[in-house]
Amino acid sequence: MQDTGLPTRPELRVTQVDPDDREALRAWAVPSRTSFLESAPTEDSLDERQRMVQGHRLTAVHDTVAGEDRVVATLRTFDSELTVPGAGPVDVDAVSTATVLPTHRRRGLLSRMLTADLERARAAGHALAVLIAAEAPIYGRFGFGAATRSTSLVLDHARVAFRPDAPAATGSLEFVPAGRTDELAAVHDAARRRRPGGLLRDAAWWEAAGRRGEGRWLGPRGHVVLHRDEDGTPDGYAAYDVSDESVGRVPNGTVHLRDLTATTPSAYRALWEFLASIDLVRVTRASDRPVDELLPHLLLDPRAVQTGPVDDFVWLRVLDVPGALAARRYLGCGTLVLRVEDPLGLAGATVRLHVEAQRCGADGWVCPEVTTTDDAPDVVLPVAELGSVLLGGTSPVALQRAGRIDATPAAAQALATLMATPEQPWCPTWF
Numbered sequence: 001m002q003d004t005g006l007p008t009r010p011e012l013r014v015t016q017v018d019p020d021d022r023e024a025l026r027a028w029a030v031p032s033r034t035s036f037l038e039s040a041p042t043e044d045s046l047d048e049r050q051r052m053v054q055g056h057r058l059t060a061v062h063d064t065v066a067g068e069d070r071v072v073a074t075l076r077t078f079d080s081e082l083t084v085p086g087a088g089p090v091d092v093d094a095v096s097t098a099t100v101l102p103t104h105r106r107r108g109l110l111s112r113m114l115t116a117d118l119e120r121a122r123a124a125g126h127a128l129a130v131l132i133a134a135e136a137p138i139y140g141r142f143g144f145g146a147a148t149r150s151t152s153l154v155l156d157h158a159r160v161a162f163r164p165d166a167p168a169a170t171g172s173l174e175f176v177p178a179g180r181t182d183e184l185a186a187v188h189d190a191a192r193r194r195r196p197g198g199l200l201r202d203a204a205w206w207e208a209a210g211r212r213g214e215g216r217w218l219g220p221r222g223h224v225v226l227h228r229d230e231d232g233t234p235d236g237y238a239a240y241d242v243s244d245e246s247v248g249r250v251p252n253g254t255v256h257l258r259d260l261t262a263t264t265p266s267a268y269r270a271l272w273e274f275l276a277s278i279d280l281v282r283v284t285r286a287s288d289r290p291v292d293e294l295l296p297h298l299l300l301d302p303r304a305v306q307t308g309p310v311d312d313f314v315w316l317r318v319l320d321v322p323g324a325l326a327a328r329r330y331l332g333c334g335t336l337v338l339r340v341e342d343p344l345g346l347a348g349a350t351v352r353l354h355v356e357a358q359r360c361g362a363d364g365w366v367c368p369e370v371t372t373t374d375d376a377p378d379v380v381l382p383v384a385e386l387g388s389v390l391l392g393g394t395s396p397v398a399l400q401r402a403g404r405i406d407a408t409p410a411a412a413q414a415l416a417t418l419m420a421t422p423e424q425p426w427c428p429t430w431f
């Protein structure tokens with residue numbers, strides 16, 4: 001592990017945990033569960049974790065405590081895929097389970113583990129790393145910027161009426177038994193490849209999702225409903241739990257929507273219409289929804305949908321500036337010299353980003369030319385801010401006004417034109 005110069009005691013040791021080594025995994029799970037305010041690991045939770053972390057990199061920091069070897073800090077990373085604008089999925093380093101026992105916090109353990117992993121990912125050829133931040137102030141110093149946002153919403157069923165010009169709900173709906181996830185996985189995979197911010201869900205993710213019960217994707221009262229188009233091809237699903245808050249004889253149930261994915265407007269409408277029409281239920285509550293949800297546009301009374309709060313979700317860390325800028329496609333045109341500054345010294349670079357309409361694909365997205373240069377920059381920005389704007393979810397104009405990127409208003413506007421996307425980046429997948 002690279003020495004970051006941060007203060008640590010000499011007896012601290014770093015190991016990589018083999019997910020199949022049950023006792024090593026148990027020791028690793030203790031600080032991670034303690035730090036996330038969870039109970040001690042049970043055999044069930046270890047079974048679950050063991051399946052989920054196959055192929056993942058599990059870092060453990062050990063200390064000698066009261067004469068015993070104990071794991072005091074953890075980091076889990078794994079190879080995944082993130083969809084970037086106009087170009088589909090690219091390989092990314094996904095970072096998770098960054099935990100340090102309260103007895104060992106603020107001694108630089110997270111800094112050492114994370115910096116070492118980012119160096120490893122960059123050497124392995126990854127242009128991007130992603131994580132979900134437990135707290136917003138932690139990861140900017142490591143070069144991560146908030147790249148996608150999600151919102152919660154409440155749908156008041158009594159006020160739901162679809163506009164006559166809304167896409168018709170054709171096709172059919174059916175309940176899917178627990179354990180049968182192949183068609184759901186296919187729908188999700190098609191959807192996540194299209195939308196910036198989408199993240200791969202692997203076979204282990206779906207295998208875990210197929211098991212219903214307390215603390216799982218769906219609880220014991222959970223249901224999944226699948227939509228098929230008129231040819232019988234799956235094109236959407238909704239996964240939800242229910243609760244019943246009725247007092248006396250007045251029905252007052254709630255749908256807690258865990259996941260709704262559709263690849264066609266017709267399936268999307270059919271699924272929401274289905275949820276809003278379940279007997280004995282008055283509201284649907286959902287979280288992790290896109291900030292530009294289509295639903296209000298389909299309703300005669302758009303205020304039937306109350307949205308908020310909006311929270312950051314995926315944080316993006318650029319590890320290779322030319323590689324990251326060249327990985328996505330652009331709808332605007334222009335030429336800008338960007339100087340990207342990296343406090344960790346991993347990815348800083350000055351590049352010319354050139355996008356011209358002649359290089360347009362059939363779908364309108366333009367393939368850029370990205371070259372390193374010594375020319376004077378139009379825009380100077382920290383690598384975290386590049387992560388924030390790369391998927392189109394944060395406006396460079398706002399960052400310039402906030403003093404976070406150094407550019408004239410015109411240069412910030414030009415960068416905003418290049419980075420803009422028709423849909424907001426969105427990721428409904430916790431990792």
Ligand SMILES: CC(=O)SCCNC(=O)CCNC(=O)[C@H](O)C(C)(C)COP(=O)(O)OP(=O)(O)OC[C@H]1O[C@@H](n2cnc3c(N)ncnc32)[C@H](O)[C@@H]1OP(=O)(O)O
Binds near residue numbers: 141
């Ligand atoms: C991707 C994920 O897994 S997100 C989950 C993060 N984990 C949690 O929230 C679980 C509870 N918290 C913890 O386990 C730990 O406190 C961690 C992992 C957040 C931080 O670990 P530490 O080893 O204490 O961090 P470390 O000592 O390397 O701190 C590095 C810097 O980040 C800052 N920092 C660390 N945590 C926080 C925080 N929660 N809020 C603000 N700043 C923070 C430190 O002050 C330090 O700054 P400095 O260099 O200017 O002094």
